Amino acid sequence: MNRPNDDQLSREIEAALEGVNLQDLDQPRASGGKGGKGSERDLMRGAIVGISGNDVFVELGPRMQGVAALSEFSEAPKVGETYEFKLNGREDDLWKLVRKKAPLVTEGSDIEVGACVKARVTGQNAGGLELMIGAVRAFMPASQVGMKQGETLAAFLTQNLTCEVMEVDKTRKRVLVSRRVILDRERDAQRKESVGRLSTGMRVSGKVVRVEPFGAFVDLGGGLEGMVHVSNISRKRTENASQVIAIGDSVEAEILEIKENGKRIALSMKALEPDPWQGVGSRYSLDMVIRARITRLSEFGAFVELEPGIEGLLHLSQMGKERVRRAQDLFKVGDEVDVRISQIDAGKQRVSLSRLDSRGALLGSEESVDAKEIDNALQQAAPRQLGTNLGALFQKLKKP
Secondary structure, rough: OOOHHHHHHHHEEEEEEEEOOOOOOEEEEEEOOOOOOOOOOOOEEEEEEEEEEEEEEEEEOOEEEEEEHHHHOOOOOOOOOOEEEEEEEOOOOOOEEEEEOHHHHOOHOOOOOOOOOEEEEEEOOOOOEEEEOOOEEEEEEEEOOOOOOOOHHHHHHOOOOOOEEEEEEEEOOOOEEOOHHHHHHHHHHHHHHHHHHOOOOEEEEEEEEEOOOOOEEEEEEEEEEEEEHHHHHHOOOOOOOOHOOOOEEEEEEEEEEHHHHOOOOEOHHHHOOOOOOOHHHHOOOOOOEEEEEEEEEEOOOEEEEEEEEEEEEEEEEHHHOOOOOOOHOOOOOOEEEEEEEEEEEEOOEEEEEEEEEOOOOEEEOOOHHHHHHHHHHHHOOOOHHHHHHHHHHHHHHHHO
């Protein structure tokens, strides 16, 4: 229920009630007395005998029947079940009945820990709200008000709030109540009802309500909230969620996982994007040389983005002809480099890259250019030239 511990409550109460003289709890009922309004004399136990539309028919005793609205029950009652009702007049030979639900207390002498009470806000101070439960003063710490973002304590002045009694101390003449535990209970009930309509793999939409570097929190409605981890925002590598998403954005995502009865829902936006690895073999081939951007540096190499969602690894051993100890000595994130595709494994989603050509020369170097011209010349030369005049061919290529 998110109740604070006793020490925390005590500190909040002492700070907020400084100078406030709460009335004694031992007050008589404002409307007490035998036969007064709401007295036990008006309560009768009856058995459900039938349901028709929105009417629930109740047998109260011999030749005594009543009817209650279906809305008086949290769920449809069953024939034979018994409940307590309050008589609320007669109509067409039937008593009009009102359910006696969980005690909703308005009188001081009825106040007990755990009771649900109706309290009127009469004032505020730095620590919380001052209230009246009937003729009894009570206090609600600010942490137990359950304020929405942007709300202030002043917004609750003169309102009637449904609260739960958390502490009754007649010796110290104080009553502590909480609205937050009521709201939490209602949200839990709403969440349990809503989560039953969800399943993994389902596509959902919502609005971003909070953004952290590690991900974004999305309001899915019905008291449910999901989280999109930064790794599941886009196929394109994202280091910080706030770089690509903002509070108030409307997003669509796929449900990856539902835990703790809906308290934790993992979402993925990138699952709805096309998979860039599909057909990668038709777009890239071995020994293809492309210019690409470095996105990350690690102790064993650099990751190079060929396109959004596809990165290749440029290992330290493939960065140059000379030995390279650290990628940071040659590159920084954002640099663009020419790389050759040396291996593609679409199944494992891996691409290996090199800055060396197939003969081991550095791409773009004079040595690499000469080697390429030699390869082209060898492919174009006749077989007899290869056998009789290869040396002359090399000399010709070296001429300016």
